[in-house]
Amino acid sequence: MAKTILIVEDEQNIVDILSFNLSREGYQTLEALDGPTGLQLALEQNPDLILLDLMLPGMDGFEVCRRVRESGSSTPILMLTAREEEADKVLGLELGADDYITKPFSVRELLARVKANIRRVSMAANANQEAAPAAKPDGDTLRLGRVSIDRSRATVSKDGQPLDLTQREYDLICFLAAQPGKVFSREALMEHVWNYEGYVGDVRAVDVAVRRLREKIEDDPASPRFIVTKRGMGYFFAG
CATH class of the missing domain: 1.10.10.10 (Winged helix-like DNA-binding domain superfamily/Winged helix DNA-binding domain)
Structure with a gap:
């Protein structure tokens, strides 16, 4: 079954580029152009990974990340940010994001990180299933x-x-x-x-x-x- 990636990004051109390239790699995508919609999709659809922009209308990426983690979800979160301030990146990680990538980024690098995070979760799930009770x-x-x-x-x-x-x-x-x-x-x-x-x-x-x-x-x-x-x-x- 194809893995599902939730893209939470307010720039439609970036959403289109990401959706196109992820689909070419065999992923299904969900898209949200604002924070509240992104949070709703994250909690209701339980995607396999979330690409989360920091600067969003309605609710910023920090708050979306915090609420996703408070819900008990361990879905990998990869933050997308145009900011260079180290404090913002560290805050995102401390709120529960798995990693971040700074804009502008190469699609190749982003796809590699998406694949690595999904593989890590799959490996952990398989290890737990194979463990002898x-x-x-x-x-x-x-x-x-x-x-x-x-x-x-x-x-x-x-x-x-x-x-x-x-x-x-x-x-x-x-x-x-x-x-x-x-x-x-x-x-x-x-x-x-x-x-x-x-x-x-x-x-x-x-x-x-x-x-x-x-x-x-x-x-x-x-x-x-x-x-x-x-x-x-x-x-x-x-x-």
Whole structure:
């Protein structure tokens, strides 16, 4: 079945270009030219991915993103923005967007990101379906000091207490914890966790994801003991 992409963008020419190119790649599209309509379609139609502009009439992209996430939806959100201010991009990520792409962008790059995010969700869903429900105790659990990752249930616990992680946060800690002590650059994490092959663009999405993960897993996020920074190199799991 074809995947459905919701395009929330107030410039009709951009909507037309995106819809045409996505359709050529085999995707179905839904379109909204304002924030309220985009939010309604996101909640009612449950698309496989949302392309969300920041500057929208009626309700801006930040508010649409916030409300989609408050509804419990984990649909990947890729923000489209003409803004260069870092604070706006970081705010979008902190509200739950998976990534952003700055206008003007190449259709090829956007399609690559769409495909990567949909593939990531599909891989996670398949992994959950294939997990053996009657696995032996500790058979599929990664224990690293005070942190335990139960891959059969896709859950993470600290001191025996489950943590409320997003899919991206879960993917990130699983990847780092599987190789404790090994340092991964932001570019490497973009490739392995975000599924962006050969990624050489903006990597601030990694820093935001790490910060959000630290807020949930660390005793003191300002002095992390689990997800540690190796200055000038990247991040590693210390356990």
